[in-house]
Structures are given as C-alpha cells and as structure tokens.
Amino acid sequence: MRSEDQAIPTTGERPDEWRDPSREATADDPRWEPLLRRDAGADGTFVYSVRSTGVYCRPSCAARMPLRVNVAFHATPESAEAAGFRPCLRCRPSEASLAERQAAAIAAACRLIDEADAVPNLKTLSAAAGLSPHHFHRVFKRTTGVTPRAYAAARRAERVAAGLRGAGSVTEAIYEAGYNSASRFYAASTARLGMTPTAYRRGGAGALIRFAVGQCSLGAILVAATEKGVCAILLGDEPEALTHDLQDRFPQATIEGGDAGFETLVARVVGLVERPDAGVDLPLDIGGTAFQQRVWEALRAIPSGRTATYMEIAARIGQPSAARAVALACGANAHAVAIPCHRVVRSNGSLSGYRWGIARKRSLLARESEA
Numbered sequence: 001m002r003s004e005d006q007a008i009p010t011t012g013e014r015p016d017e018w019r020d021p022s023r024e025a026t027a028d029d030p031r032w033e034p035l036l037r038r039d040a041g042a043d044g045t046f047v048y049s050v051r052s053t054g055v056y057c058r059p060s061c062a063a064r065m066p067l068r069v070n071v072a073f074h075a076t077p078e079s080a081e082a083a084g085f086r087p088c089l090r091c092r093p094s095e096a097s098l099a100e101r102q103a104a105a106i107a108a109a110c111r112l113i114d115e116a117d118a119v120p121n122l123k124t125l126s127a128a129a130g131l132s133p134h135h136f137h138r139v140f141k142r143t144t145g146v147t148p149r150a151y152a153a154a155r156r157a158e159r160v161a162a163g164l165r166g167a168g169s170v171t172e173a174i175y176e177a178g179y180n181s182a183s184r185f186y187a188a189s190t191a192r193l194g195m196t197p198t199a200y201r202r203g204g205a206g207a208l209i210r211f212a213v214g215q216c217s218l219g220a221i222l223v224a225a226t227e228k229g230v231c232a233i234l235l236g237d238e239p240e241a242l243t244h245d246l247q248d249r250f251p252q253a254t255i256e257g258g259d260a261g262f263e264t265l266v267a268r269v270v271g272l273v274e275r276p277d278a279g280v281d282l283p284l285d286i287g288g289t290a291f292q293q294r295v296w297e298a299l300r301a302i303p304s305g306r307t308a309t310y311m312e313i314a315a316r317i318g319q320p321s322a323a324r325a326v327a328l329a330c331g332a333n334a335h336a337v338a339i340p341c342h343r344v345v346r347s348n349g350s351l352s353g354y355r356w357g358i359a360r361k362r363s364l365l366a367r368e369s370e371a
Contacts, residue, residue, distance in 0.1 A: 031073050034059050041312070043097045047074050049085040056080035061091035099315070105129040106143045106318035109136075110151065119152040144317045145297035209250055210258040212266050213239040216273045218360045221336075222246060223269045224255075225262075229283030233269055233336045235356040249334060273337050276304060276364050282338050291317075295329035302343045305368045309347050331355055337364065 034042035042059040049056040051070040056077065057063060074080040077087065077094045087094040096104070109125045120128075125148055126136035140148050209231060211224035216235075222242035224232040232249065234242045247255060258266070268282060286296060294317045301316075302308050308316075310323040310330075319325070330341040331353070342361045346352045354361035 029073060031059070032068065032071075035071070036065070038062065040097070040099060043099065047077055047080050047093045048072065049074060049080050049083065054085055055088045056085040056093060057088040058091045058093045058097065060097075061088055061093075063088065063090055100320075102139050103143060103315055103318055103320055105131065106140050107320075109140065109148070110144070110318050113148070113152050119149075122148060140318075143315075144294055145301055146294060151294065207250070207253040209246075209253050209255045210262055211243075211246060211255060212258040212262055213242060214266055214270065216270045218273060218356075218363060221270060221273065223258075223266045225258075225265060226285045228285040230265070230269065230335065230338065231285040232334045233338055234334065235273075235336045235360060269338070274367075276337050276340065276342075276368055284335060284338060286335070286339075291322075291325065292329045292332060295326050296333060296335075296339045299330070299333075299339050299341055299343065302340060304340075307343050307345045307349075307365070309345055310352075311347060313344060327352070340364075343368075 031042070031046055031048070035048055038060045040060040045059075047056045047058060049072050050066040051072070052066065056074065072083075074083065074085075081087070081094075106129070109129050112120055112125065112128055122133050122137060125140075126133040129136050129139075131139065137148065140151075144151060207226060209224050209226055211222060211232075213220060213222045215221065218235055220236050220239045220242055222232065222234040222236075222239070222245075223230060224234075224246055232246055234245055236242045236245075272282065286293060295313060298308075298313050298316045310326045311320070313326045314320050314322045317326075326344075330344055333339050333341045333355075336342075336356055342354060342364045344352070351358055351361055351365075
C-alpha cells in the first residue's frame with residue numbers, strides 16, 4: 001500500500017489534520033453542558049471560540065450552536081483574543097453582560113435609597129437606572145427578592161432600630177430615619193421590629209415569647225413565637241442547649257412555655273421539617289437587618305429541590321461582591337427550614353457549613369430531591 005494511502009481514513013474517522021487534542025476533549029469538558037443550555041448563569045466564568053467563524057461568545061449567546069469539533073474554551077475574553085479570535089457582535093462577550101449591567105444598576109438604586117433623606121419615588125429610581133418604571137420594578141424585585149418600596153421600608157426600619165438605642169427619644173429616632181410622621185412608622189413598626197419601638201429600645205424587655213421543645217427525625221427541635229409569628233426554629237441534639245440558645249438570642253424578653261394550643265403550631269413546624277417541600281405557610285417574626293432580610297427573602301425564593309450558591313444569592317440581591325456577607329446572613333438565620341439556608345451551597349456544589357450540622361443539611365436536601 002502506498003504511504004499516502006495510509007493517511008486516508010477507512011473507518012469513518014476524520015483526517016489527521018482535523019484532529020486537535022484540545023478540541024477532542026470538548027465533549028467531555030464540563031463547560032460543554034452549560035453551553036448547550038445557553039446558561040446565562042455561566043456567563044463570566046468562561047467564553048468559547050468557534051474555529052469555523054473565528055469569533056468567541058458567551059455561554060448564553062443565542063447564535064447557532066456550533067459543532068463540538070470547532071469549539072474551544074477560554075477562561076477570559078483576553079485569552080480568546082490572544083488565540084486570534086474576535087468578540088461576537090451579537091452577545092458582545094468582551095463587555096459586561098446584561099445581568100451584570102442590571103445588577104450594577106440595581107445596586108446603584110439601593111445605594112440611592114440608602115443615602116437619601118427621603119425615599120426616592122419609582123420614577124426617580126428608574127430614571128437613574130436608565131430603565132422604564134415598569135421594567136425597573138420587575139428587575140429590582142427579581143434581583144433583590146423584594147420591591148423597591150419594601151427595600152426602602154426595611155432600610156428605614158433598620159435606621160430606626162439603630163437610632164432607638166442612642167436617640168434622645170423614640171420620636172427623634174423615627175424622624176431621623178426618614179419618616180415624615182410618627183404615625184406612619186408606628187403603623188408598620190410591629191411588622192418590622194416584631195415589638196413596639198419602646199420595647200426594642202429597652203433591648204426587647206417586655207416582649208413575650210412562648211416556646212416548646214420536641215423531637216423530629218432530625219433530633220431535638222425548639223419552636224418559639226411572639227404574638228406576630230414564629231421567631232425561632234432551632235435544631236440540635238440536646239433540648240437544654242436549644243433552650244439556652246433561645247435565651248441568649250432574646251436576653252431581655254419574657255420567655256415561657258407554650259400552652260396546649262401552642263402544640264398545633266409546633267406540629268406545623270415539625271411537618272415542615274419532615275416535608276420541607278410541602279410549602280407550609282408559617283407566620284414568621286423575622287426581624288434582622290435590611291441586608292439580612294433581603295438575603296432571607298432570596299433564600300425563600302429558591303424552589304424546593306434546587307440549590308443556589310452564595311455568589312448567586314449575592315447577585316440576586318444586587319450586591320455581587322457580598323458573597324461573604326451572604327454567608328454570614330445565612331449563619332444568623334434562626335428559622336431552620338422555614339428560611340431554607342440549607343439550599344445554599346459552595347460554588348463547586350459541595351455542602352458548606354450549616355449551623356445545625358452538615359448531616360442535617362444533607363438530609364434536608366435529600367428529602368427535597370426525592371420529593
């Protein structure tokens with residue numbers, strides 16, 4: 001046989017000059033699946049180039065899906081350009097993505113609310129973000145988990161909470177926080193603070209918390225509630241340790257055992273622990289800072305059976321660089337399962353710390369995935 005005949009494929013293989021080890025690995029590369037899904041969540045983590053067109057794109061690009069043999073992956077746009085590829089004119093991978101631009105606009109709107117003496121109206125906020133009022137409202141809620149009005153109210157309530165400890169009077173703290181009348185604050189104070197402003201200023205003195213300790217499949221469980229709703233769902237191994245934890249959280253409150261009627265609430269909470277996918281609607285007394293409330297609202301928006309990373313939650317609330325602060329907010333959550341911080345994982349998908357133990361987190365996620 002002639003030597004040149006030996007290079008002719010006889011079994012359907014491609015000619016040798018088509019073979020490129022770096023491209024043959026593309027089918028097994030974990031980045032190929034996000035590309036097939038056009039996953040916008042993968043934007044910013046890599047770009048891909050197409051040999052046949054000479055361009056590189058974002059994973060979410062809506063251009064025609066290339067053949068795998070023509071695709072190569074690059075960590076950054078700069079590395080793709082260094083390899084001789086030019087940016088796609090459709091998805092513009094060398095520029096900030098739409099999601100990144102929207103997150104930056106919402107973060108700027110949040111800062112505008114934070115720094116304003118009076119709450120800016122929707123028209124002012126949307127104009128600053130360069131969006132129509134309707135579109136801004138939708139993007140703001142999708143990004144932060146709350147409406148602009150709810151965010152502004154939470155921020156003002158946080159200012160009142162901080163000011164109540166040092167102000168000369170409750171009224172002084174209310175006006176310094178941006179309320180133009182005391183009556184408007186008092187109308188919402190219980191919903192925001194979980195107790196009256198005066199009681200909050202005294203460190204919770206006078207607040208009444210009822211509780212009960214029981215058993216569930218995850219061990220001991222403590223349920224505590226104010227008149228507003230459940231203020232703590234704690235899990236652990238020892239009932240006594242849970243009781244001490246409750247006392248440490250509310251040192252100035254009056255804490256007493258729940259009556260027979262309280263058992264109904266406890267049963268509902270235990271039902272949520274046993275079936276975290278059931279979506280039991282519990283009245284909650286959440287409290288927390290405005291930032292924590294935004295994180296917790298984002299956690300409650302994660303569907304049962306799904307997970308999100310700390311970075312994803314940070315992006316959703318309009319603060320993409322606050323992943324560490326998001327982790328701290330998850331750790332401060334006192335409402336096990338009801339605020340599902342067990343659905344937050346590390347960027348690589350592995351389980352991170354859980355204040356009630358990794359084994360419980362793994363068990364909750366397994367139950368939801370099997371439902």
